[in-house]
Amino acid sequence: MAKAEDFGFGTQIRKSPYFDATVRWGAKAFSVYNHMYIPREFGDPEQNFWNLINDAILCDVAVERQVEITGPDAARFVQMLTPRDLSKLAVGQCKYVLITNADGGILNDPILLRLGENHFWLSLADSDILLWAQGVAVHSGMDVTIREPDVSPLQLQGPKSGEVMRALFGDSIMDLKYYWLRRVELDGIPLIVSRTGWSSELGYELYLQDSTRGDALWERIMAAGQPLGLKPGHTSSIRRIEGGMLSYHADADIGTNPYELGLDRLVNLEIEADFIGKAALRRIKAEGVRRQQVGLVIDGAPLGGPNTTFWPIHRDGAAIGKVTSAIHSPRLKQNIALAMVAVEHAAIGTALEVATATGPRRAIVVERPFYDPKKTLAAA
């Protein structure tokens, strides 16, 4: 079996505490995220998708580095970092938030975990929010401590993940509510578990708090889960695009604002706190956005894989936007994509032309998410 040493990886990019385990369990290819390797293939991405939606998969997402914010002013400081109203965030609760800069541009879209009254984690997408938060703190006059703790999450996702959790932690874990967290132990390994994930399926994240125990934790979960159908896996681009979930840098970046993504619910301009980006976002909201994220269904044969460049979008010969994430969904039997287009062309049903890697194809603007178990797919 391939050993970690065979990959020829240097030390400039970190290895996850689960690295050796994922290689042992069949990881074939890695990407890099937050300066750390992340498994992105276990042989067949489509099989990984079916494993996720029919059973359950265990994914190494140690790349979701945590920014820990503590200290007497921690709660006030965290509210300064995000336009989302945190006044009702209870201890033990999580929220999906945006981190915005002074121009209202999106720097990250983490999960915020409230571990204590003045104890928070930001579970990051791919950018150095540790540096952003430490930088903001320098002249803030607030008493906070900001650091990256020794925390490495796993995602356990899929319809059978609940039964795997029950096997690991007993019946008492079954009442953990969506977007809540709990402190637990497994064979003496200290964990935080939360009912969150990046799959739009039933799912959990397990935040290992001792990187020397990565291998033991992975094996313990697989041993409990395999009889219930659990497979080693990786975050599924198919499922996350079906769910209309963002991939930072692909679908959003520092030049993207929340209104362009239709994420108005994550911005509350009415709160008293003077969060970073408030004035800019107020102005953007008043003026209206010039471009907007849409869903697309792209005609033709199944795409061979995800887009590897931003595909230009045209209408009547004029360039009006770009495809940011595209993939073929074997469940929907459609090519689906997230795209950013000029607002004039964002209406549901609009016909556009996408310059794919293999030539132009017709596409239709549709509603997102593409797949939602609670409703049927919007007709293309």
Add this chain to the structure above:
Amino acid sequence: MAKAEDFGFGTQIRKSPYFDATVRWGAKAFSVYNHMYIPREFGDPEQNFWNLINDAILCDVAVERQVEITGPDAARFVQMLTPRDLSKLAVGQCKYVLITNADGGILNDPILLRLGENHFWLSLADSDILLWAQGVAVHSGMDVTIREPDVSPLQLQGPKSGEVMRALFGDSIMDLKYYWLRRVELDGIPLIVSRTGWSSELGYELYLQDSTRGDALWERIMAAGQPLGLKPGHTSSIRRIEGGMLSYHADADIGTNPYELGLDRLVNLEIEADFIGKAALRRIKAEGVRRQQVGLVIDGAPLGGPNTTFWPIHRDGAAIGKVTSAIHSPRLKQNIALAMVAVEHAAIGTALEVATATGPRRAIVVERPFYDPKKTLAAA
């Protein structure tokens, strides 16, 4: 020939404006740096080293993203970001600087370019200093604009790089001094060129200021340089370790301070400016460091490749440090390494034991750099 599309790269990681050119010219493997692909192999890393030290190589280092700082307070702001004394930094000059946080930890080790009185670029190692700088600015009360401009550097390095520069820009470029920069054009392509690099060889960096011209620039330089011995290449780990140059995340990180690296010359506690980290660095200097970077020569057969994990170092059975970067130098015919060890074990000539991937080996502490054309190698 392999096309860029064949690599199966997604859009979550950016492609350099030279990506297609490097693939066309034989790039076989890529790494990721500042959320962007960087070529790291053109077939044989040792041949790339010989090309560099005997002739010249052209390297895609668009991953060196620039943080541009402008505005009335730009000069004052930049001095706040670094412990290095910038009072003598002239317009047109460059300096190697450290960016430190409030604890004196190193966030990055960029080249600072002064393009105008209040116009600076930080040419980055691998961390999001754009976010750090924007974060620091939020409550600084200073009038600055901080952004990532459309700038993508190439490195032209090696003893024949001067002749290639002459072929491209004429005799007038020959008086460009070490660590100075100049604005030039090539076939109408706007460039900044500087006499800097990451090779300890004669070398230049060419900062493309229009990413749509990447392919044209690469081809223009190769066409002029090939008759003079120029080869496509990549930054050489062998040469940079020989030169004792840092690789951020490998040899230094947020928990490393400048004194541990022996970079006292980059810290000036006497300047008036209250740069970030000043108080912490003053305290660290007064207390003395507990660990220190050293050079090592490691016994035995040539290492098969660079270390892919931090190798533990022992002395008399006790763990006293770690190897951060190790490689075999075919010129020195030695295994050389940068390591961080407890100060008690840092004296030149100290014998240590390194736990390499293939078993323990004896190592001796030696002076850095390992190779300096101006002096002979310190005897092992």
